[in-house]
């Protein structure tokens with residue numbers, strides 16, 4: 001499904017966290033949100049799934065404003081993996097993932113819901129954790145379980161807020177490869193990423209935010225020395241070979 005962000009604004013008690021934000025994200029796009037801490041990435045993601053209500057502008061899913069969706073309707077279209085925090089849920093991993101089926105369940109899970117849950121646990125190599133207590137897992141394992149829960153929603157759009165921040169490099173690659181596969185199947189992915197090299201490598205589109213505004217938006221062509229240096233106030237070297245682009249911070 002396509003997402004249209006139309007001139008949105010959001011303020012926290014008078015502090016403008018997003019201003020004049022526009023973008024069009026097509027079905028199956030893999031869009032990386034990048035920018036310094038506090039630039040508005042998490043706020044934008046929360047405005048895109050209706051957790052925060054914009055004070056101006058609209059977010060549309062396939063030409064329908066998200067404010068027109070019921071919570072269940074929205075949850076069948078958009079799944080959200082929040083930025084990691086201390087997660088204390090006292091539930092088994094299986095039950096956490098099953099919670100993703102909530103928008104489809106009347107009063108108790110059907111056979112189909114249990115099957116979808118098992119399949120997702122299997123796809124994410126989480127079978128061995130299924131009966132473990134969620135609150136006793138490592139931060140990285142919890143992160144992958146949250147991604148599994150989001151996938152159990154069978155969403156058309158997946159919003160992820162720094163999902164690889166706690167993961168070792170192998171799990172980072174596993175998660176990003178999985179997201180890439182999902183986007184190839186037509187699921188639209190929007191992901192806040194700190195690792196700009198991963199963003200360049202995986203994303204089909206990049207949206208740079210700075211001070212709550214769109215600093216630049218487009219494809220890999222916006223990964224220029226000047227853009228990166230001005231976005232983060234650092235000095236970098238950009239190395240390109242045939243297929244790859246590497247951004248190396250220079251010594252300060």
Ligand code: ADP
Nearest residue numbers: 012015017035036037038039040041042043044
């Ligand atoms: P990012 O995810 O890019 O680090 P955020 O969207 O979390 O940025 O924050 C954008 C701005 O909004 C920052 O200046 C931050 O301090 C402010 N902010 C975020 N959440 C709140 C909140 N709950 N109350 C007040 N200000 C907030």
Ligand code: MG
Nearest residue numbers: 041042043083
């Ligand atoms: Mg954030």
